Amino acid sequence: MDAIDNSAAVAQEPKKSTAVARFQARETRRKWLVAGCQIAFGLSFLAFWQYSSGHLIDPFFVSSPIAVFAKLWDWTISGYLWYNLSMTLFATGLGFAIGAGIGFVLGILFGRYKFVADVFDPYITAIYSLPKIALAPLFIMWFGIGLASKVAVSAAVVFFLVFLNTFSGVREVNPIYIHATQIMGANSWNVMRTVIIPSATAWVITGLKVSVPYALVGTVIGEFMSANRGIGFVIAQASALFDTTSVFTGLLVLAIVGSLINAGLKLAEGWLLRWRP
Structure with missing residues (x-):
């Protein structure tokens, strides 16, 4: 019985490792996606601010x-x-x-x-x-x-x-x-x-x-x-x-x-x- 239990545990190890690797990969992609969205939002805000100054709003105010x-x-x-x-x-x-x-x-x-x-x-x-x-x-x-x-x-x-x-x-x-x-x-x-x-x-x-x-x-x-x-x-x-x-x-x-x-x-x-x- 001990040998059977040990063999089952060994068989489950690769599955756990694969699941962990997939989870880490998803988290890495999510972090890069969040960072990309943050940068895109910041650049968009700066572009809109630059355009608005002088076109939509007097530069004296903004x-x-x-x-x-x-x-x-x-x-x-x-x-x-x-x-x-x-x-x-x-x-x-x-x-x-x-x-x-x-x-x-x-x-x-x-x-x-x-x-x-x-x-x-x-x-x-x-x-x-x-x-x-x-x-x-x-x-x-x-x-x-x-x-x-x-x-x-x-x-x-x-x-x-x-x-x-x-x-x-x-x-x-x-x-x-x-x-x-x-x-x-x-x-x-x-x-x-x-x-x-x-x-x-x-x-x-x-x-x-x-x-x-x-x-x-x-x-x-x-x-x-x-x-x-x-x-x-x-x-x-x-x-x-x-x-x-x-x-x-x-x-x-x-x-x-x-x-x-x-x-x-x-x-x-x-x-x-x-x-x-």
Whole structure:
């Protein structure tokens, strides 16, 4: 009987390998098709934008792709782009790190201890209901017009997104896993390290992915209100001078940066959640 079972298993191996190969081939074709459609849509949009500028809409209002990319090239070779972009990215990164760190720690704490969550729930809800843009003038009054106020706005936006996702992730952990680990002799720290944090990782990563664009938005809002450098300052200054090309160029830079950061987070998500099927 063992010999028959082994021969049957050996016979099934080629079929499995063929099925896997077909699946991988389909996925590869699908990825290339998606990439081709994305490129085609982008080129079509740029072509329509270029045609519309001057033919359908006054270039004063929409500029044109050629003018925007020419402006971007000028900013790049002159160093103007790198100087202002570095200021925006530094404030965004610092605000993101502070807001995400505090949000993660408090999300774990509130999710783990229900009594603490119940006590602070109305206060968290009340503060979360405030428009974050309304906090920007207050932060400027507290921290001045320098870097600190931009970091504060960015951190405030990121904090709630990471906190709420982490809190939900911790509360969704199956109690059976926690009890099983405790039965095996694990202490509170071991339960946190081996069960709660890994189980909540998907929620945390989702919060981080969602909060990155908002961290950038928070920094740019702060730069709109009071700054003498940064991409937000560049856009605000160009808007005041009715320089539509520079406004679109600044927006393009922000879109590219946001896309690159999101792509990096997707790679990090795949690595952190590699244990999932």
